[in-house]
Amino acid sequence: MGVSFSLLIPPISATPPPCPGIVDLPENCVASVMTYLDPPEICKLSMLNRNFRIAGYADCIWESKLPTNYELIIERLFENFDENLCKRDVFALLCRPILLDDGSKKVWLDKRTGRVCLSISSKGLAITGVDDRRYWSRIETAESRFKSVAYLQQIWWFEVDGEVDFPFPVGSYSVFFRLQVGRSSKRFGRRICNCEHVHGWDKNPVRFQLSTSDGQQATKQCYLKEPGKWMYHHVGDFVSSGSEVSMKVIFSMAQIDCTHTKGGLCVDSVLICPREFMQMSKRF
Known part of the structure; x- marks a missing residue:
């Protein structure tokens, strides 16, 4: 009797299964969240794990951080520009002071606002x-x-x-x-x-x-x-x-x-x- 009754009770696991956390979010969800963050925050989150790193390179995120006329700005600043760069790399490039008009001017994007x-x-x-x-x-x-x-x-x-x-x-x-x-x-x-x-x-x-x-x-x-x-x-x-x-x-x-x-x-x-x-x- 005691043996048959004990079979009805599930065994107690020594280590309960881990609860899902923020690092377990799929890439598309992470990318949706990142669109509401500023660039420095996006870069910090990208270091959490592989999913966050992949999401942090999504063009849809970084195009929203670039000026609306960034292509015209690139045309004004560069004679030869690598069109194969992802939008994240374009943003990083434009955040560095770029010399203009024989070095008498410098143009850059503010890292936090993209202005x-x-x-x-x-x-x-x-x-x-x-x-x-x-x-x-x-x-x-x-x-x-x-x-x-x-x-x-x-x-x-x-x-x-x-x-x-x-x-x-x-x-x-x-x-x-x-x-x-x-x-x-x-x-x-x-x-x-x-x-x-x-x-x-x-x-x-x-x-x-x-x-x-x-x-x-x-x-x-x-x-x-x-x-x-x-x-x-x-x-x-x-x-x-x-x-x-x-x-x-x-x-x-x-x-x-x-x-x-x-x-x-x-x-x-x-x-x-x-x-x-x-x-x-x-x-x-």
Whole structure:
């Protein structure tokens, strides 16, 4: 009796079967989830296991992270482009700063958002009197994205102009001049600021101007302050509403009151980035 009754009771397993977890999700489910993540998060998840790694290379995921006009941007940036690259590799390639116009400009995608950013060096700007060593000099520095800046010692007529023609994806963009009052250097391993030539910037404000090929305009004025600190001075904003054509953006800064001289200013570059990137010191 006891033996026959014991046959009705299933044996107790020493180790219960494992419950399915996130690593057991099929590739198509993983890919669907990844479309809602930003690129760094996708790359982290791709390291979990083989299914996640395969899903992390799906073109449908990475095409949604690329600008809508990425093919036009590639055409603008590259003479010879490998069309066999998967979309993930295309995204990774565009996230690296790419030189443009003889190295005077750099273009890249923000790794988190896939938005276009563009920087123009001081060598790509039209600076009044920049070739006259009595007024200006070129300084090599690791503090610049382009490894050099234009340094103003003293001048009466201060004016810097620039322009860029680029197929900006649809969206709002801001333009900034990256400037520093004073000349920074290192002494005994410590960063110091030389303010020997700094003068004239407290007399009158600098005027910043912006215009686009479709008629948008902006004007701002501000005094240049805080010696020894790189500052992003906001010129203005513009909106790109058609990503299938290039937009020309023209910008300038000037302080042309000839009643006094001004000097001691480092001109590094101009930055064009998505409008929502307002925390310059954290992102650039």
